[in-house]
Amino acid sequence: MGNTLSNLISPPPQQPLESDKYLIKIMGPTRAGKTSVLEKIKDPNAIINPAIYTANITCDVRFIWSSVLPSSSTQDDRSIAEKRQALTFYDTSSSERQSTFNSSFLRHTHGIIFVIDFSPQDGQTREEYAAEASKSLWGVIDESANSVQDQPLLVFVNKKDRPDSMTAEEVIELLHLEDIFRTSGRRWFVQEASALRGEGITIGFAWLLAQMQDRRANCGL
């Protein structure tokens, strides 16, 4: 029990992973759907429980990314994928955000997933919500500017099943994503998604995986 609990709340791994493994960190505003997105990456058939409440828990999940291969893939494809795609995800929770996102947060990280849903809370306007989200994203990127090598950034605009959701274009503008590329050369991609319905998750994640593989092949990162 003690072991299990300490595994759940252990700090982000700081050691470089072996060469065939990737570490991905998931960030984003409170209740945006970070954990739900992770559940769907792990298992596209997972049922997302609307009553899920995951604040204050940080989990470090290690698994083999074979579940997102197309159903038409052969056993050989799966074996190759299982050998190659060992991924560790670090899912952040609401309460740790400020204290955790320091200059070493992205060290040894190969990819970043930022989940946003644009559901303003407690009387916030959309613009206020976006400004806060943008500040937190830029905070991490600025903080780590000297210690990391421009990992690819995947942004999920989650909860597309809701009528008030925003488009990828609006998010690109509100988060000033084009500036990220201009200032750092970091590659980014915005994918509209619904973790609830399982839409957009696999395609977005496939982009991130391809980027991470490309960086490793070309830059050894």
Ligand SMILES: Nc1nc2c(ncn2[C@@H]2O[C@H](COP(=O)(O)OP(=O)(O)OP(=O)(O)O)[C@@H](O)[C@H]2O)c(=O)[nH]1
């Ligand atoms: N409608 C809808 N609800 C979703 C979707 N994804 C997640 N939710 C719901 O949004 C709530 C928050 O989801 P979580 O995955 O816990 O969000 P989180 O970002 O991990 O939350 P914290 O860790 O507390 O910051 C839950 O009630 C989910 O069921 C989605 O695509 N559509």
Ligand SMILES: [Mg+2]
């Ligand atoms: Mg969560």
